[in-house]
Amino acid sequence: MSDTSQASFYDVIVVGAGLAGLGCAKRLHQHGVDFAVISENIGGRVNTSPNARVNYGAYYLTEDCKNMFPFLSHRRLIRLSDFHYRRGSRHYHFGIKAIIVYIGALFRLWCDLREFRVHFVAMRNRAVGESRETLIESDPVLKKYYHQMAGDYINERGLGALVSEYLEAPLWASFFVDCRRVPTFVFLQCLFPMIIKTYAFVLDFSKVSAGFTNHILQDSIQKIERKQDGFVLYSRKGSQYECRRLVLATPMTITNTLITSQPIKKTIECSFMHIRGTIKKEFDDPAYTIFPAEEHTVISREEDGSYLYFYTGKNRVADYFVDWETITQHTWKPALILLGDEYINVHPEPGIFLANDHDVASTEDAFINGKYTAKLVLEDMGTEIKS
Numbered sequence: 429m430s431d432t433s434q435a436s437f438y439d440v441i442v443v444g445a446g447l448a449g450l451g452c453a454k455r456l457h458q459h460g461v462d463f464a465v466i467s468e469n470i471g472g473r474v475n476t477s478p479n480a481r482v483n484y485g486a487y488y489l490t491e492d493c494k495n496m497f498p499f500l501s502h503r504r505l506i507r508l509s510d511f512h513y514r515r516g517s518r519h520y521h522f523g524i525k526a527i528i529v530y531i532g533a534l535f536r537l538w539c540d541l542r543e544f545r546v547h548f549v550a551m552r553n554r555a556v557g558e559s560r561e562t563l564i565e566s567d568p569v570l571k572k573y574y575h576q577m578a579g580d581y582i583n584e585r586g587l588g589a590l591v592s593e594y595l596e597a598p599l600w601a602s603f604f605v606d607c608r609r610v611p612t613f614v615f616l617q618c619l620f621p622m623i624i625k626t627y628a629f630v631l632d633f634s635k636v637s638a639g640f641t642n643h644i645l646q647d648s649i650q651k652i653e654r655k656q657d658g659f660v661l662y663s664r665k666g667s668q669y670e671c672r673r674l675v676l677a678t679p680m681t682i683t684n685t686l687i688t689s690q691p692i693k694k695t696i697e698c699s700f701m702h703i704r705g706t707i708k709k710e711f712d713d714p715a716y717t718i719f720p721a722e723e724h725t726v727i728s729r730e731e732d733g734s735y736l737y738f739y740t741g742k743n744r745v746a747d748y749f750v751d752w753e754t755i756t757q758h759t760w761k762p763a764l765i766l767l768g769d770e771y772i773n774v775h776p777e778p779g780i781f782l783a784n785d786h787d788v789a790s791t792e793d794a795f796i797n798g799k800y801t802a803k804l805v806l807e808d809m810g811t812e813i814k815s
């Protein structure tokens with residue numbers, strides 16, 4: 429970095445230190461690039477309670493998330509028996525009865541999931557080097573599911589009753605809308621826990637950013653101007669930063685306010701309360717209390733005895749709790765951007781690169797996407813790329 433009287437100058441600035449920005453920064457650091465990360469916080473939508481036990485954003489990882497596992501400080505296996513279904517006065521589990529009643533539908537879904545996983549993992553393995561759009565569009569299985577609505581897939585495969593009884597509730601808890609409205613790609617991605625081990629996790633961000641923590645500056649970028657040989661960034665704190673190349677690792681809703689806007693998928697918002705209190709007797713389950721999609725609610729009893737209450741629409745905490753004390757509450761805006769099948773252009777203008785979870789959502793995929801974006805930056809700089 430060099431200082432001028434007005435601004436700090438870097439070869440590359442990465443805006444945003446969520447998993448996408450950190451994945452990008454990690455690869456730039458490995459190549460000795462002069463860079464800074466400017467972000468409102470570290471972790472973004474991976475956000476953990478002060479006692480490092482409860483995740484407020486991303487909650488689970490499957491065993492296929494190989495990039496994330498080295499950075500975990502804590503993980504706990506999630507079991508199917510952890511899910512307590514509530515439908516009116518009914519309280520039930522996924523078990524032998526479900527398997528007997530829905531054996532045919534379950535077998536079809538299991539076959540599809542196994543096939544999809546093979547293609548999905550192959551795509552992930554190549555995604556640090558090639559764009560998601562190229563990888564998905566060149567794979568007939570992924571391409572079909574990316575552009576198909578899950579509602580159509582559910583009808584086509586005769587899964588309607590299974591979905592209504594057993595799948596829509598845990599899927600609502602994964603992405604906060606009716607599962608029939610998401611692309612089949614997302615529907616199947618969020619059902620991987622049916623066939624592979626899945627963990628609640630806590631990420632250690634000092635491990636993720638090891639070696640480049642001092643490159644991360646806490647600030648918020650409000651405006652970007654192009655100058656002759658790069659960019660000037662204006663921050664909320666009144667600082668100016670300059671760079672030759674710029675990576676925007678912010679959610680696309682924010683990126684679109686900073687540069688020329690491009691079409692994106694529709695967003696999903698959700699709110700949560702992290703509370704201590706007394707839950708009503710009828711919802712007093714040891715782990716996850718899940719409801720039909722139209723109830724817009726999931727409640728998780730956490731390891732430390734506190735509760736997470738996630739909802740969309742009206743806050744109805746009093747319907748579920750006798751008394752409560754709020755530890756934290758927040759609305760994620762956006763929580764996820766996954767309703768649709770648009771791809772974004774990750775190199776939309778000379779010198780500008782994007783990294784995010786838009787094309788494929790998840791912590792693992794955001795991190796991989798950041799690494800891919802770093803590759804594009806390094807190529808643009810003429811740097812020889814290490815693996």
Ligand SMILES: Cc1cc2nc3c(=O)[nH]c(=O)nc-3n(C[C@H](O)[C@H](O)[C@H](O)COP(=O)(O)OP(=O)(O)OC[C@H]3O[C@@H](n4cnc5c(N)ncnc54)[C@H](O)[C@@H]3O)c2cc1C
Binds near residue numbers: 444466791
């Ligand atoms: C409630 C919820 C549950 C989820 N569950 C899961 C799950 O179980 N498993 C899973 O894998 N994924 C899950 N996800 C999705 C996952 O969290 C995201 O896909 C991933 O974390 C996105 O990373 P990102 O870096 O693209 O964006 P973000 O994490 O949003 O990072 C963006 C960063 O940019 C910063 N920023 C924004 N604007 C500015 C600005 N103007 N100036 C400077 N900095 C700025 C932010 O502070 C943030 O640090 C969940 C998300 C939510 C919200």
